[in-house]
Amino acid sequence: MDSTLLEDAVRDFLEQKRIAVAGVSRSKDQAANAIYKKLRASGYRVFAVNPKTESVEGDACYPSLSAIPAGVDGVVIATHPDAAPDVVRECTELGIGRVWMHRSFGRGSVSSEAVALCREHDIRVIPGACPMMYCAPVDGGHRCMRWLLGVFGGLTKAAAALLLLGSTGLLFGACRQAAPEVPAEDLARAQAELLPFKEQMLDALTTSLEAGPANAISVCRERAPEIAAALSVDGVEMGRTSHRLRNPKNAPPPWAEPLLAAYLEDPAREGPMAVYIDESTIGYVEPIRAVSFCLSCHGPAVEPELLEEIRSLYPEDRATEFRTGDLRGLFWLTMPS
Numbered sequence: 001m002d003s004t005l006l007e008d009a010v011r012d013f014l015e016q017k018r019i020a021v022a023g024v025s026r027s028k029d030q031a032a033n034a035i036y037k038k039l040r041a042s043g044y045r046v047f048a049v050n051p052k053t054e055s056v057e058g059d060a061c062y063p064s065l066s067a068i069p070a071g072v073d074g075v076v077i078a079t080h081p082d083a084a085p086d087v088v089r090e091c092t093e094l095g096i097g098r099v100w101m102h103r104s105f106g107r108g109s110v111s112s113e114a115v116a117l118c119r120e121h122d123i124r125v126i127p128g129a130c131p132m133m134y135c136a137p138v139d140g141g142h143r144c145m146r147w148l149l150g151v152f153g154g155l156t157k158a159a160a161a162l163l164l165l166g167s168t169g170l171l172f173g174a175c176r177q178a179a180p181e182v183p184a185e186d187l188a189r190a191q192a193e194l195l196p197f198k199e200q201m202l203d204a205l206t207t208s209l210e211a212g213p214a215n216a217i218s219v220c221r222e223r224a225p226e227i228a229a230a231l232s233v234d235g236v237e238m239g240r241t242s243h244r245l246r247n248p249k250n251a252p253p254p255w256a257e258p259l260l261a262a263y264l265e266d267p268a269r270e271g272p273m274a275v276y277i278d279e280s281t282i283g284y285v286e287p288i289r290a291v292s293f294c295l296s297c298h299g300p301a302v303e304p305e306l307l308e309e310i311r312s313l314y315p316e317d318r319a320t321e322f323r324t325g326d327l328r329g330l331f332w333l334t335m336p337s
């Protein structure tokens with residue numbers, strides 16, 4: 001889905017007042033229950049749906065969507081994915097035009113059949129993701145909690161959070177327990193995998209700077225991807241990215257966007273972060289801070305001749321005006337878990 005469409009769909013969903021949550025259950029540690037409580041606490045009129053029980057979280061529970069008096073504007077599907085198509089079928093019968101399929105770690109409730117059904121019947125569907133998946137890791141996730149409160153605390157803030165996190169840092173949280181932390185030994189493994197990339201990049205930059213900055217440009221341009229490619233073996237991939245790019249090809253991978261946002265939001269944040277991208281892949285990042293030596297090509301006073309060359313190679317360059325200590329970007333790495 002196009003990212004703006006997705007953002008619109010999320011905003012539209014959160015503007016509704018009456019929301020059903022399918023999949024809430026008596027076993028309280030379900031993601032569905034957490035979502036239910038979060039929405040309830042945020043002032044939404046929420047309705048729990050589960051044919052197997054009559055009350056959950058101290059409220060009445062409805063056996064089906066059609067049993068909800070006066071209906072709902074949208075449905076969060078937090079059931080097993082196999083149950084999702086039936087919930088969508090009920091939506092089509094009742095004319096409910098908005099569906100959010102929850103997804104946290106792993107497969108969540110997203111079913112491709114259910115998504116196709118939604119599209120067929122003009123239901124606005126959010127084949128969702130869980131932000132906890134992106135940000136629960138190393139720091140224990142308080143940024144996430146803050147962010148979630150922002151999302152549900154008011155629409156302006158929700159819009160801001162969306163913009164901040166970018167389209168892909170998508171929503172639905174409240175499912176913290178579903179996002180496992182990346183174990184310390186995997187962090188250490190990622191760190192070790194990344195080290196040669198960092199070393200070789202620095203080495204290449206410094207040696208070529210000796211031959212004049214114009215040469216170093218070719219290092220950044222050609223050697224960086226070569227070094228990354230040479231080290232990307234056995235399912236490991238790595239690269240550099242930034243919030244202010246020189247080369248648009250270095251745009252952050254979707255999973256890294258919220259992490260980049262986290263470093264930007266909190267300038268004091270140091271050290272790596274890691275997340276599960278899916279059940280079998282870990283994403284790892286380390287912040288890159290500008291040191292004085294970087295400023296000859298990324299600083300506020302790049303030599304005119306050099307700047308001209310940079311601008312001719314990178315017409316969309318946004319990677320100047322950095323100062324010592326600024327976040328220049330991230331090293332990122334993905335590897336099998």
Ligand code: HEC
Binds near residue numbers: 242250319329330
């Ligand atoms: C001689 C000029 C030069 C110097 C010095 C230099 N860079 Fe770059 N940098 C570049 C160029 C050119 C690119 C674009 C490379 C490409 O096409 O992938 C780049 C790209 C990057 C990127 C990738 C994201 C993006 O904007 O495309 C990062 C991160 C980065 N530089 C960080 C640094 C850091 C940190 C230092 C100092 C240690 C540094 N650079 C020093 C020229 C330079």
